Amino acid sequence: xxxxxxxxxxxxxxxxxxxxxxxxxxxxxxxxxxxxxxxxxxxxxxxxxxxxxxxxxxxxxxxxxxxxxxxxxxxxxxxxxxxxxxxxxxxxxxxxxxxxxxxxxxxxxxxxxxxxxxxxxxxxxxxxxxxxxxxxxxxxxxxxxxxxxxxxxxxxxxxxxxxxxxxxxxxxxxxxxxxxxxxxxxxxxxxxxxxxxxxxxxxxxxxxxxxxxxxxxxxxxxxxxxxxxxxxxxxxxxxxxxxxxxxxxxxxxxxxxxxxxxxxxxxxxxxxxxxxxxxxxxxxxxxxxxxxxxxxxxxxxxxxxxxxxxxxxxxxxxxxxxxxxxxxxxxxxxxxxxxxxxxxxxxxxxxxxxxxxxxxxxxxxxxxxxxxxxxxxxxxxxxxxxxxxxxxxxxxxxxxxxxxxxxxxxxxxxxxxxxxxxxxxxxxxxxxxxxxxxxxxxx
Numbered sequence: 001x002x003x004x005x006x007x008x009x010x011x012x013x014x015x016x017x018x019x020x021x022x023x024x025x026x027x028x029x030x031x032x033x034x035x036x037x038x039x040x041x042x043x044x045x046x047x048x049x050x051x052x053x054x055x056x057x058x059x060x061x062x063x064x065x066x067x068x069x070x071x072x073x074x075x076x077x078x079x080x081x082x083x084x085x086x087x088x089x090x091x092x093x094x095x096x097x098x099x100x101x102x103x104x105x106x107x108x109x110x111x112x113x114x115x116x117x118x119x120x121x122x123x124x125x126x127x128x129x130x131x132x133x134x135x136x137x138x139x140x141x142x143x144x145x146x147x148x149x150x151x152x153x154x155x156x157x158x159x160x161x162x163x164x165x166x167x168x169x170x171x172x173x174x175x176x177x178x179x180x181x182x183x184x185x186x187x188x189x190x191x192x193x194x195x196x197x198x199x200x201x202x203x204x205x206x207x208x209x210x211x212x213x214x215x216x217x218x219x220x221x222x223x224x225x226x227x228x229x230x231x232x233x234x235x236x237x238x239x240x241x242x243x244x245x246x247x248x249x250x251x252x253x254x255x256x257x258x259x260x261x262x263x264x265x266x267x268x269x270x271x272x273x274x275x276x277x278x279x280x281x282x283x284x285x286x287x288x289x290x291x292x293x294x295x296x297x298x299x300x301x302x303x304x305x306x307x308x309x310x311x312x313x314x315x316x317x318x319x320x321x322x323x324x325x326x327x328x329x330x331x332x333x334x335x336x337x338x339x340x341x342x343x344x345x346x347x348x349x350x351x352x353x354x355x356x357x358x359x360x361x362x363x364x365x366x367x368x369x370x371x372x373x374x375x376x377x378x379x380x381x382x383x384x385x386x387x388x389x390x391x392x393x394x395x396x397x398x399x400x401x402x403x404x405x406x407x408x409x410x411x412x413x414x415x416x417x418x419x420x421x422x423x424x425x426x427x428x429x430x431x432x433x434x435x436x437x438x439x440x441x442x443x
Contacts, residue, residue: 015050016054018051018053021051021057025057031061034391035389036391037390040070043055043058043066044069044073047070047071047079047082047086048073048079049079050077052085066086066089069095071091071094071096071099072099072102074096075098075105076099076102077099077103078100083096083112093117096112097120097125098120098124101126101132101137102129102132104136109125109141113144122141123141123151125141126138126142130161133168133169133212138169138173153182153183158182159199159202159203161181162177162178162182162203163206166206166210167206167207167210168211168212170212174221175221178225200227200228201230201232203222204227205232207219208234208236208250209237209240223253230255231256233250237268238271239272243272243280244279266294269294270296270297273298274303274304276306278309278312290317293319293320294319295324297320298310298313298321301313302337303331305329306337307334307337310337310340311340314344322341322344322348323348323350326338326349326358329341330361330362333359338371351376353378353381355376356372356377357378357381359371361385363386363390363391364391365397368386368394368398378398380403380404381406382398383395383405
C-alpha cells in the first residue's frame with residue numbers, strides 16, 4: 001500500500017484502474033523518492049494484482065531489472081496473465097512455479113511447467129508446497145521428480161521434505177511422509193546417530209512452530225516414535241501469536257527451555273523479538289540470569305521496528321547494546337525506534353557519523369534529516385550507501401545540503417571519474433553526477 005501526495009490510498013496488491021496507476025507511477029520522476037527495495041516491492045505487488053497494463057507500465061518505469069521474485073509474486077497470487085507478460089519481458093519464470101506451489105495453484109503449476117524454457121526443481125516446489133500446507137501440489141510435484149530429484153529413504157532430502165511437511169501439513173500427511181520416505185517401520189536405522197538426532201530435532205521443531213491447529217497432535221505422535229524433545233521447539237514456537245500457550249504446553253511435556261550446552265540460548269528470544277511478540281520475549285527473558293545483556297535481542301527487535309519490544313525489555317531491566325540497536329534500526333529506516341533510542345536517558349546512544357552512515361543505507365530522507373537536526377555529524381562515507389539504496393531524492397538531498405563529497409573513483413560509483421567538489425554546485429554537472437552513481441548502482 002502506497003500513498004500519493006494527495007493522500008489517496010492505492011492498494012497495489014489489488015487491481016488499480018490503469019488511469020490512476022499511470023497518473024501516480026507513469027509520470028517522469030514519479031519514482032525518484034523510492035528506494036530500490038521499494039521499486040521491487042511496487043513491481044511485485046503490481047504483478048500480484050493481475051493488472052497486466054499496470055505491470056507493463058511499472059516494468060518500464062521502475063528503472064531496474066525484473067528479478068525472479070517478481071515471477072514468484074505473480075505465481076503465488078495465481079496470476080496467469082502477469083506470468084505471461086513477465087515471460088514476454090524475459091523474466092525468469094522458474095520462481096513463478098515455486099510461487100504457484102506456495103499459493104496452492106495447481107492449474108497454474110501445470111500451465112507454467114508446460115511452457116518451453118521454464119526451468120524449475122520439482123522437489124524444491126514440493127518442499128515449498130509442503131511448507132504451505134498444499135498436499136495436492138506436494139504429491140503432484142513429487143510425481144514429477146526423476147533421477148537425482150527423487151529423495152532416497154533416510155537421505156537428507158527425505159528429512160528436508162519431512163521437516164517441510166511437519167511445518168505446513170497435518171498429522172496424517174506427516175505420518176505418511178515419515179513412513180514412506182524415512183521409514184519408521186524399523187526396517188532400517190541411521191548409522192550416524194548424531195546426524196539422526198539433528199534431522200529428527202529439525203522435524204520436531206518444525207511441528208512445534210506449525211500454524212496448523214493439530215501441532216500438539218504432531219508433537220505427541222513424534223514423541224511416540226521416540227523423537228527427541230529439543231529446546232529448539234521454543235524458538236520455532238516463538239514466531240506464533242499463541243507462543244505463550246505453546247511454551248506452557250512444551251514445558252508441561254518436559255521440553256527444555258534452553259540448550260544443555262548453553263549455546264544459542266538467545267535464539268528463541270530473537271525469534272520472538274523479530275515478530276514483535278512482547279509477551280513471549282518477557283516470558284523467555286525471565287529464565288535468563290539477572291543482569292545478562294541481551295544485545296542480539298535488542299538488535300533483532302530494532303531491525304524490525306518493534307519499539308514496543310525494546311520498551312518492554314528496558315522496563316524489565318533487560319538491557320542490551322543500545323548503540324548497536326540504533327544502527328540496526330537506522331539501516332532499516334525506522335525513525336521512531338532511532339528517536340527513542342537516541343532520546344532515552346541512560347542508553348548512551350552516540351550520534352556520530354557511523355550512525356548517520358547506517359541511516360544512509362535506508363535511503364530515508366526523513367531519518368537523515370532528523371539526525372542532522374539532532375546534530376549528528378556526517379562525512380563522505382554517506383554517499384555510497386545512499387546511492388546503493390537507489391533513492392535519487394536522498395542522494396540529491398545530501399549534495400544540496402553540503403554533505404562532504406567522496407573523491408576519486410568512489411565519487412561516480414567507482415567509474416574512475418574524478419569530480420572536484422566545486423563542480424557539483426553546477427546544476428548540469430550535479431545532475432550528471434547523480435545519474436552516474438544511479439546508473440552504476442542499478443547496473
